[in-house]
Amino acid sequence: MTLERTVEIVPEAGLHARPAAAFVEAVTDHEAEVSAAKSGEDPVQAGSMIAVTSLGVGQGDELHLVADGPDAEAVLDELERILTTPEEELSA
Amino acid sequence: MADRTLNGTGATPRSGLGTVVWYDPEISLPDPDDASVDRAAETARFEDAVETARAELEAERAATADRVGEEEAAVFDAHVKFLEDPTIADAVETGIADGLPAANAVDDAFGDHIEQFEGMDGRMAERADDLRDVRDRLLRVLTDGERVDLGDLPEGSVVLAERLTPSDTAQLDPETVAGFATVTGGRTSHAAIFARSLALPAVVGVGDALDDVSEGAEVVVDGDAGTLLVGPDGAEREAAAADTGAAVVEKAVETTDGRHVEVAANVGRTEELAAAADRGADGVGLFRTEFLFLDRESPPSEDEQYEAVREALDTFPDGRVVVRTLDIGGDKRIPYLNLPEESNPFLGERGIRRSLDPDSDLFGTQLRALLRATADGAGELAVMFPLVATVDELDAALDAVDAAAADLDDRGVDYERPSMGVMVETPSAVFVADELAARVDFLSIGTNDLTQYVMAADRENERVDDLHDPTHPGVVRAIHRAVTAAHEEDAWVGMCGEMAGNPDLTELLVGLGLDELSMSAVTIPDVKTAVAETAYSTASERADSARLAATRSAVQNTIHDT
Numbered sequence: 001m002t003l004e005r006t007v008e009i010v011p012e013a014g015l016h017a018r019p020a021a022a023f024v025e026a027v028t029d030h031e032a033e034v035s036a037a038k039s040g041e042d043p044v045q046a047g048s049m050i051a052v053t054s055l056g057v058g059q060g061d062e063l064h065l066v067a068d069g070p071d072a073e074a075v076l077d078e079l080e081r082i083l084t085t086p087e088e089e090l091s092a
Numbered sequence: 093m094a095d096r097t098l099n100g101t102g103a104t105p106r107s108g109l110g111t112v113v114w115y116d117p118e119i120s121l122p123d124p125d126d127a128s129v130d131r132a133a134e135t136a137r138f139e140d141a142v143e144t145a146r147a148e149l150e151a152e153r154a155a156t157a158d159r160v161g162e163e164e165a166a167v168f169d170a171h172v173k174f175l176e177d178p179t180i181a182d183a184v185e186t187g188i189a190d191g192l193p194a195a196n197a198v199d200d201a202f203g204d205h206i207e208q209f210e211g212m213d214g215r216m217a218e219r220a221d222d223l224r225d226v227r228d229r230l231l232r233v234l235t236d237g238e239r240v241d242l243g244d245l246p247e248g249s250v251v252l253a254e255r256l257t258p259s260d261t262a263q264l265d266p267e268t269v270a271g272f273a274t275v276t277g278g279r280t281s282h283a284a285i286f287a288r289s290l291a292l293p294a295v296v297g298v299g300d301a302l303d304d305v306s307e308g309a310e311v312v313v314d315g316d317a318g319t320l321l322v323g324p325d326g327a328e329r330e331a332a333a334a335d336t337g338a339a340v341v342e343k344a345v346e347t348t349d350g351r352h353v354e355v356a357a358n359v360g361r362t363e364e365l366a367a368a369a370d371r372g373a374d375g376v377g378l379f380r381t382e383f384l385f386l387d388r389e390s391p392p393s394e395d396e397q398y399e400a401v402r403e404a405l406d407t408f409p410d411g412r413v414v415v416r417t418l419d420i421g422g423d424k425r426i427p428y429l430n431l432p433e434e435s436n437p438f439l440g441e442r443g444i445r446r447s448l449d450p451d452s453d454l455f456g457t458q459l460r461a462l463l464r465a466t467a468d469g470a471g472e473l474a475v476m477f478p479l480v481a482t483v484d485e486l487d488a489a490l491d492a493v494d495a496a497a498a499d500l501d502d503r504g505v506d507y508e509r510p511s512m513g514v515m516v517e518t519p520s521a522v523f524v525a526d527e528l529a530a531r532v533d534f535l536s537i538g539t540n541d542l543t544q545y546v547m548a549a550d551r552e553n554e555r556v557d558d559l560h561d562p563t564h565p566g567v568v569r570a571i572h573r574a575v576t577a578a579h580e581e582d583a584w585v586g587m588c589g590e591m592a593g594n595p596d597l598t599e600l601l602v603g604l605g606l607d608e609l610s611m612s613a614v615t616i617p618d619v620k621t622a623v624a625e626t627a628y629s630t631a632s633e634r635a636d637s638a639r640l641a642a643t644r645s646a647v648q649n650t651i652h653d654t
Contacts, residue, residue, distance in 0.1 A: 020173070049173035056216055
């Protein structure tokens, strides 16, 4: 099952250290291949901390997510939660 | 004479003699052309190294969360994710398959990514540091490198390092470590300030020449002259070993011609109060309240703040405690306060700007705690506002004090008004010092920020370290102007920047008319001794020459010309 979703980033510092770590953790915890892309840019592997942080997404940017696998829906829900939670409210 | 003398910036007016221990030494990689590489074994070694590194990171995360705070600990979560990154694992696997030893494959796998992040802006560039840390950790494990535990060094160690983070510095035990020197950093970098609060001899910003000093070499760290003596001779050794600073002067001091100058301590945590009293502080000239707000998930209550200020007042029953209201923003971040990302945080929403809005609730709570402590504490309380630039800001802050008093009236709680003051840290505050002083009891000149703003020189940037010096005529004249304006309005004037703690500058500051000098506790005996040896009449004449001088070297000639 392949699902797509576009999420606007809420954390003030964007996908900075802590939200990025939580993001990658969510991807590796689920059974799905996930890619992430900034609008107009090439998608990257969402399970790679290097790839995710190098996206350079800031607050207000949109991130396009594509998930393929049995957990596709669950992983997108979890990623959306992380991307829309202010950093200080984020529990790992 | 020492074999070699390296020049840097002195951080502490203390000398120490010891043996070099390099922190984070260069890792030597195996020969990449080693034909005997066993690919299966190298792959297993890499996998074991990742596990070892992960266990280390988890242990350090727990220790940091415990000792420093959850926010600081979060960086280790990011490091674990970099360690587990599949693109790294893939690249290492490819490298080993191509016949590289695991360590070289790891080095290559990280290299391009580090370069990529290095070229990016701001916080993205911090990721290069994260990747470098993770790489070096893996390489150390793979090459069986010895790990230097900064908290457990042999007695008489002098730590040399490229740089030391505040948490590195915090681990150094002044009982065993004789000092440190770093390649980078300036006098007001966090490591330097930390060194002063630990009374640790330190020289920062030595530059690449430091790299040539070998492990185990005998050195003198002269934090007064800002030099590192490699292979000191007998006399240099003896001088360093004998440098334990001036004797503690318990009582208040005056100049030889009878002008009283208060010598007080800058305090960042209640734990430092007793040490400040032991060093002979007359009181506290700067009680930073940020510590109450750090390392926690929500702001401290009014009662908690009351207790902390009360403790300070009771430590100095016959003295004065000057409390600075919450000064965050700039480089001081507090997780739950939602500070904005700003392109120039030092010119942004910090200090009083945040207390008036958006943190006015926190400000009100803090002011109520301060008013209650004034009524109940033994010593005399004075309260000052940081980063004031306009008279309107001061008026609004004083209105907030009235509002806090009205709240306490409504609650029927006892309170008293402390004396009120303004920190002079902005050029604007210097220019309107007369108007500010007319509205308060005192001014306190914060020379670290004032120098930064007068000279337009970032205090953390060693490339402009020469400009970040309060003996430039612009800064000396700003100090003179603020002092004169305050005295005309019958306000007293203190100084609570690093400049105040430099005994070489005591005569200049007394001559400029400062009524109070406040500093890290370590230099209080030296400054008290310097005050007692100063004649105000001579100092005042010298200060006149200093403020009329055209260049920094001319200012310094007035200081050293005895």
